[in-house]
Amino acid sequence: MYQLLKQIAKAGIVTEPAPLPDAELQRMEQRFGEAILKHFGRALAIRHVDAGSCNGCELEIHAMNGPHYNLERLGVKFVASPRHADMLLVTGPVSRNMEVALRRTYDATPDPKLVVAIGDCGCTGGIFGESYASCGRVSNVIPVDVAVPGCPPAPVAIMQGILTAIVSTKKA
Amino acid sequence: MRHAELGIEVETLPSAVPAFGASVGADGLHALCEAARSKNARLVALWGSDETGRAGGYALHLALGFRSGLLWLSVPLSASDPRYPGIADIFPAANRMQRATADLLGIRPLEGADGRKWLRHGAWPEDAFPLRKQFKTSERFAQSEDRYPFVRVEGEGVHEIPVGPVHAGTIEPGHFRFSIVGEKILRLEERLGYKHKGIEKRFESMTLAEGAKLAGRVSGDSTVAYAWAYAMAVEGATGTEPSARALALRGIFLELERIANHLGDLGYLGNDVALAFGFFQFWRLKEELLRLQGRLFGHRYLMDVVVPGGVARDLSQSDSDALLAGLDRIEAEVATLKSIYDEHAGAQDRFIMTGQVTTELAARMGLTGFAARASGIERDLRIDYPMTPYRQLEPRIASHIRGDVAARVSVRFEELFESARLIRALAAQLPTGEIRAPVPGAAPGRRGVGWIEGWRGDVLIALETADANGIHRLHAHDPSWQNWPLLERAVMGNIVPDFPLINKSFNLSYSGQDL
Numbered sequence: 278m279y280q281l282l283k284q285i286a287k288a289g290i291v292t293e294p295a296p297l298p299d300a301e302l303q304r305m306e307q308r309f310g311e312a313i314l315k316h317f318g319r320a321l322a323i324r325h326v327d328a329g330s331c332n333g334c335e336l337e338i339h340a341m342n343g344p345h346y347n348l349e350r351l352g353v354k355f356v357a358s359p360r361h362a363d364m365l366l367v368t369g370p371v372s373r374n375m376e377v378a379l380r381r382t383y384d385a386t387p388d389p390k391l392v393v394a395i396g397d398c399g400c401t402g403g404i405f406g407e408s409y410a411s412c413g414r415v416s417n418v419i420p421v422d423v424a425v426p427g428c429p430p431a432p433v434a435i436m437q438g439i440l441t442a443i444v445s446t447k448k449a
Numbered sequence: 450m451r452h453a454e455l456g457i458e459v460e461t462l463p464s465a466v467p468a469f470g471a472s473v474g475a476d477g478l479h480a481l482c483e484a485a486r487s488k489n490a491r492l493v494a495l496w497g498s499d500e501t502g503r504a505g506g507y508a509l510h511l512a513l514g515f516r517s518g519l520l521w522l523s524v525p526l527s528a529s530d531p532r533y534p535g536i537a538d539i540f541p542a543a544n545r546m547q548r549a550t551a552d553l554l555g556i557r558p559l560e561g562a563d564g565r566k567w568l569r570h571g572a573w574p575e576d577a578f579p580l581r582k583q584f585k586t587s588e589r590f591a592q593s594e595d596r597y598p599f600v601r602v603e604g605e606g607v608h609e610i611p612v613g614p615v616h617a618g619t620i621e622p623g624h625f626r627f628s629i630v631g632e633k634i635l636r637l638e639e640r641l642g643y644k645h646k647g648i649e650k651r652f653e654s655m656t657l658a659e660g661a662k663l664a665g666r667v668s669g670d671s672t673v674a675y676a677w678a679y680a681m682a683v684e685g686a687t688g689t690e691p692s693a694r695a696l697a698l699r700g701i702f703l704e705l706e707r708i709a710n711h712l713g714d715l716g717y718l719g720n721d722v723a724l725a726f727g728f729f730q731f732w733r734l735k736e737e738l739l740r741l742q743g744r745l746f747g748h749r750y751l752m753d754v755v756v757p758g759g760v761a762r763d764l765s766q767s768d769s770d771a772l773l774a775g776l777d778r779i780e781a782e783v784a785t786l787k788s789i790y791d792e793h794a795g796a797q798d799r800f801i802m803t804g805q806v807t808t809e810l811a812a813r814m815g816l817t818g819f820a821a822r823a824s825g826i827e828r829d830l831r832i833d834y835p836m837t838p839y840r841q842l843e844p845r846i847a848s849h850i851r852g853d854v855a856a857r858v859s860v861r862f863e864e865l866f867e868s869a870r871l872i873r874a875l876a877a878q879l880p881t882g883e884i885r886a887p888v889p890g891a892a893p894g895r896r897g898v899g900w901i902e903g904w905r906g907d908v909l910i911a912l913e914t915a916d917a918n919g920i921h922r923l924h925a926h927d928p929s930w931q932n933w934p935l936l937e938r939a940v941m942g943n944i945v946p947d948f949p950l951i952n953k954s955f956n957l958s959y960s961g962q963d964l
Contacts, residue, residue, distance in 0.1 A: 281726060291733055326622075332958065339619055343728075343729070344733045357618070372645055375614065375622055378614045378622065382615050403666075409588055409647055410573075428752065
């Protein structure tokens with residue numbers, strides 16, 4: 278126990294300041310003010326749906342919950358059911374075998390809801406594209422509010438995407 | 450030449466690992482597999498190909514792992530009746546691979562085999578076969594109803610818990626059907642294939658150069674292992690010799706990937722036994738490593754740094770110093786965390802004798818990778834077929850005999866320390882020279898084999914070239930094919946709340962299996 282407490286004290290707090298929203302991620306140009314950070318103070322429940330990724334984006338979503346980014350301190354929490362969620366964080370090109378499950382998850386999420394598509398595949402279908410087995414980009418299957426490119430996008434970029442979705446919509 | 454164990458006539462395939470090719474008729478397949486099994490060979494992969502445009506008909510392919518190396522066995526099948534005697538009775542791991550081959554190519558085992566679909570679900574009809582050459586990449590089908598006959602467990606008090614494909618956490622999609630009594634798991638049946646996104650068909654529309662990027666995205670957490678296996682296959686098919694410097698750098702990248710994944714999973718294993726301390730500590734270290742990798746090599750997960758012909762990123766002396774200093778820091782902290790895990794009664798109570806896979810079961814079912822080593826099966830490509838850069842380093846095998854969660858935790862710790870040693874040794878004597886050799890074109894019909902010990906287990910790329918530096922057929926094989934069925938067995942008799950812990954101790958790839 279002593280060793281455990283010593284390790285906690287030695288490691289200290291590595292959590293870094295939250296990023297600012299990235300206007301480039303928005304479809305419409307908009308000015309953000311200082312007040313934006315207050316949106317992060319709100320509680321936001323996210324349901325992550327892997328709709329067919331290579332699992333690279335999942336690695337960065339995990340990292341986002343690690344101590345450097347510590348998403349939960351900002352009031353953003355991952356929940357186990359779409360019925361508890363305000364936002365769906367969707368990765369991957371949508372495989373045809375996940376198409377029905379993704380639609381059902383979307384339908385099960387109460388309105389108003391936000392959808393953030395993660396990664397090059399979520400944005401465009403990426404290297405997998407569209408085929409007999411892939412529907413391509415997430416917006417081919419469900420409506421998407423914000424799309425975050427990258428292969429995979431870094432945790433800060435995903436956080437910016439989440440923030441952008443919150444501040445760019447009246448729904449939130 | 451004659452095959453060392455089987456005595457059949459084989460040809461040597463050009464590869465950095467010892468690899469041989471042979472052909473056998475469908476009627477001789479079963480006996481040959483029995484002979485292979487008696488020589489302690491294991492099934493590495495099974496796939497099919499459409500040869501209607503060349504030899505006529507189809508072909509079934511097997512990759513068998515022998516002491517002497519890899520044997521790529523091809524079984525020509527007729528166009529009118531592409532069937533073969535199933536081999537799942539000899540190699541149980543063949544079951545799902547045979548079913549996937551039936552879904553994608555219409556090549557089926559004869560009567561008596563498990564005829565259920567595996568990768569197909571409802572996205573394409575039963576009589577369409579995506580990997581046949583006449584199947585156009587532009588073809589689309591309406592979703593059909595997806596019925597799957599799960600095995601029902603009957604008895605008083607037995608009930609089912611269906612889980613997924615969308616899981617409660619940040620996990621890849623798959624379906625788990627638990628049959629339980631109280632909290633005790635009587636049976637788990639997995640259903641995978643949700644992430645099938647047509648990777649193998651995609652390869653066939655790419656050139657050898659273009660395919661490298663896709664290979665690095667078969668399973669993102671093993672991007673270096675796949676990229677290296679792909680590069681090795683292309684280099685074999687084209688007769689390319691990467692420089693000693695490039696191979697040493699590949700070794701550094703592969704060991705970094707092993708360390709990063711073990712760090713992440715060791716953190717989650719703490720989390721899953723309510724030791725949140727472990728999660729935050731290990732993920733702090735993992736993030737430090739990822740940032741270092743991003744800074745030094747341009748990508749946090751080292752995607753696209755291994756390319757056919759060599760590597761895309763070099764390591765200068767000052768960067769090497771920074772890498773080793775970072776590694777020293779991480780390793781010192783992992784040593785502290787290991788002693789905390791070892792002495793934490795609550796964690797050990799959950800780890801020990803949970804999710805056990807005995808040596809006999811592991812050998813019978815073909816378990817592979819670090820999970821096999823934790824069950825007393827001492828196999829590791831880096832040691833069994835020493836190639837550059839591992840030959841000179843004499844990697845030490847990490848193993849355990851108990852095959853439970855604690856054993857897999859222990860092997861992960863050991864491998865992490867050993868990988869750090871290997872990186873230091875590689876960086877200390879990094880050869881000089883170019884990092885990337887030009888890759889000449891390949892004639893059609895050339896074969897290449899890439900076989901790499903990734904962090905999870907052995908990744909195989911089996912390649913056959915087409916015209917204009919294209920790809921006739923590429924099979925990418927993830928070790929998860931072998932290990933998923935063992936997860937079903939490992940959870941038997943355990944309680945439901947231990948499932949996430951057992952699952953994470955293996956941490957298998959869905960994407961790599963679903964293709």
